[in-house]
Amino acid sequence: MxxxxxxxxxxxxxxxxxxxxxxxxxxxxxxxxxxxxxxxxxxxxxxxxxxxxxxxxxxxxxxxxxxxxxxxTHHADRADTGDVLADGTPTSxxxxxxxxxxxxxxxxxxxxxxxxxxxxxxxxxxxxxxxxxxxxxxxxxxxxxxxxxxxxxxxxxxxxxxxxxxxxxxxxxxxxxxxxxxxxxxxxxxxxxxxxxxxxxxxxxxxxxxxxxxxxxxxxxxxxxxxxxxxAGFMPTRHGDSYDSPADDIWKGAAQDEGEEIFTSRYPLLYPPDAWDVMSMLELQLPGIQYRKTQDGDTRTVWLLYPDGSWARATATGFLESPVVHQSGPRRLWSDLERIRNRLNREGALPVYGARVTITPDGTTTLTRGAWKATL
Known part of the structure; x- marks a missing residue:
């Protein structure tokens, strides 16, 4: 060849x-x-x-x-010709x-x-x-x-x-x-x-x-x-054949439940992985947060899921309509997201890129830029 x-x-x-x-x-x-x-x-x-x-x-x-x-756990080299997987998460x-x-x-x-x-x-x-x-x-x-x-x-x-x-x-x-x-x-x-x-x-x-x-x-x-x-984004480290999915149980309720709070967002619907600086700020605050999305015609829905049981669901029809948000749990996830978007609108940028990093010998990692600080 x-x-x-x-x-x-x-x-x-x-x-x-x-x-x-x-x-x-x-x-x-x-x-x-x-x-x-x-x-x-x-x-x-x-x-x-x-x-x-x-x-x-x-x-x-x-x-x-x-x-x-x-x-x-399905490696391509071990699969049979013509195999199809109904769904799954990439692991390598x-x-x-x-x-x-x-x-x-x-x-x-x-x-x-x-x-x-x-x-x-x-x-x-x-x-x-x-x-x-x-x-x-x-x-x-x-x-x-x-x-x-x-x-x-x-x-x-x-x-x-x-x-x-x-x-x-x-x-x-x-x-x-x-x-x-x-x-x-x-x-x-x-x-x-x-x-x-x-x-x-x-x-x-x-x-x-x-x-x-x-x-x-x-x-x-x-x-x-x-x-x-x-x-850049890479798959996270794994310690076995596949990844745990702690948000799967939360998803059952988040899919349809009314939630504890309902409101109309001031911002257009956003799927955080499409905006890497917003996604990064949210992850630094809420490590392990997960996202899902669906689309049915012009109707789009985005979910935020957190291992402590918190969830948020936002749905909008078309690109001009403000989404209706349902959220529940110990954290108000969509409200956390909107605070980040407020900062982006107010300052024109988020402080993650270009941040200084200091790491102590025990691995404690701190990001700083101006007055902003985040510790891993």
Missing amino acids: KWLPHARRLAHQVVRPESRWHDAVARVPRHQFVPRWWEQEGHGWVLRTGPDDPDAWLEAAYSDQSLVTQVD SSTLPSLVVRMYRHAMIGDGHQLLVTTGTGYGTALACARLGEEHVTSIDIDEHLVKLAADRLALLGEHPRMEVCDITGPLPGEYDRIVATVSVRPIPVSWLKTLRTGGRFVTTISGTGLILTADKTADGGAVGRIEWDR
Whole structure:
């Protein structure tokens, strides 16, 4: 299969020619790391098998898009041809190449640095090996199946980095100059501070937000950094085969109940994941908040669900009508959302992006910008 022209086209698309990451993207065969993937159709997922349609395989693998390789516990490599899933939550994927490169560039990786990365399909690990050399790369994942698959596919390219089955939030193997996590975390794992050399840097995203956090380890064992003027969202770390869904029970009541409070919002209907700065502010205040939405013709409904039993439901018909809000529970979630929108309207921006970050040796992480402060 003539994949090199596709890889070169992708490299020109996602990184400038003078970058040292350009050559890595241009010569790593991404399709070998994603022979099968799940593609969403409606609320369900359809299995795509690359060798069955080589042209579609090349088109998907060398497009700047994420490819979902696992939904709940259903890994594409273990699925049968023609499988369809009625629904499910993505639990592993091949991250879009431009974002992998952006995360590496935020890490400011230099020649000779020892780098720890998360495995996933192994494509990001392959890029790191192509750029630094296999002896400088350690790749970890909590899923033994993913680690073995990635190691086998890397070996076909002649790359043999250190591969470990490991929870990135727990003790880590070795010492590193850089850690790049293409999964999101909250809080910052103390193990990162322990395994980084002084002056070393880590790059990650905060769970449930669009915030990229970069920080450099200080001599006291803590770290200082910032929230980058950039955005990204990754799947959160998981500690088993799939994710818990604490809001599922809340959903049963939130779907139709009248709630304890009903009012008409002053703002147009908003699905927070469509506005990353708003979503990030809400997540920092209410870690673990979940969202759902439906549309029936011109009628749209958005739900906010929180593990303490709080919920809010807002429904609007058309884009000009103000939504009617029903909410209940210990927290008034839609009111929390509207306070954030009030601040955005009043100040013209929210303080999350560009915030200064300080991390103590025990992992306590504080974001500050002006008078605003948030602690993870």
